[in-house]
Amino acid sequence: MSDGKASADGGAASRRVVNHDQVVRAGVDHFVKNSTLDMEALAGEMAISRATLYRVAGSRDALLEDVMVVIANVIFDRARAARTRPGFEGVIEISRYFGEQLRTPILERFLRDDAEAAARILFTPSGAVHDNAVARQVEIFRETGLAAQLPPDADLGRLAYLYVRMVGPFLYSEFFTGRKADFDELLPSLRALLKPAA
Structure with missing residues (x-):
């Protein structure tokens, strides 16, 4: 009508x-x-x-953020379901799986053809995509048992924020550099960040 x-x-x-x-x-x-x-x-x-x-x-950016959150959550859920190990190793297992699932022609084309929007949506620390990733990472710390291994006064939110800031750009870097991200290169830094648990 x-x-x-x-x-x-x-x-x-x-x-x-x-x-x-x-x-x-x-x-x-x-x-x-x-x-x-x-x-x-x-x-x-x-x-x-x-x-x-x-x-x-x-706005277009706002909708892109919402779309990316949905897609990221689907990958997070698959990665969490595929986890087989507890603690730090379980956290890393989920991150590895997540990174592998990012390697799709869909995201590769988006990052290549709409790089400016992708950078705003994916890498802005105050954006919905980043906030969602931090919240999901806190859940992962808890469900793997890693949170229980940390000191009682550990700030899970802060650790998750730093973890996401380290892992996210590293995983997406291969789309911009053409060099496949080797997650093992990042492990020493992640172990240092989560040293009380690792």
Whole structure:
């Protein structure tokens, strides 16, 4: 049913009520198919106006953040389910698996073709992707038993923040340098960070 008004992209838009979760799900599907987020194309796929899409999503960067959080959480869950070892070694096992799952043509193309947006979304320490990764890392420290091995006054949030700041850029670096990231190179630094547990 038309609302009788011109949409922001100049055409007659159909009024369709969508919520944030629906937009994010559609954004994930669109990203997986295209390795990018074309807001105009996504609006067309959802049969909504660009104005509606931006109103619900906030901005392209905001929607990209939400999409990346969903994708990251799927990989985190797979990595955690595949873990076989406890403690520090279990934490490393999850990180290795996560890094291996990042090596997909979808993310490679996104990082290559939309490098500026990728840098803003993936590497900003105050962004949703980073905040989510830190929260998930705290959970991993706890479920592997590593948290129980740390001193009682250990700041899990701070350790998770530093861990993510070390591991994230290292894993993504191969997309920019062309050199495959060897996780073993990072182990001494991670052991030093988590020395009381390792």
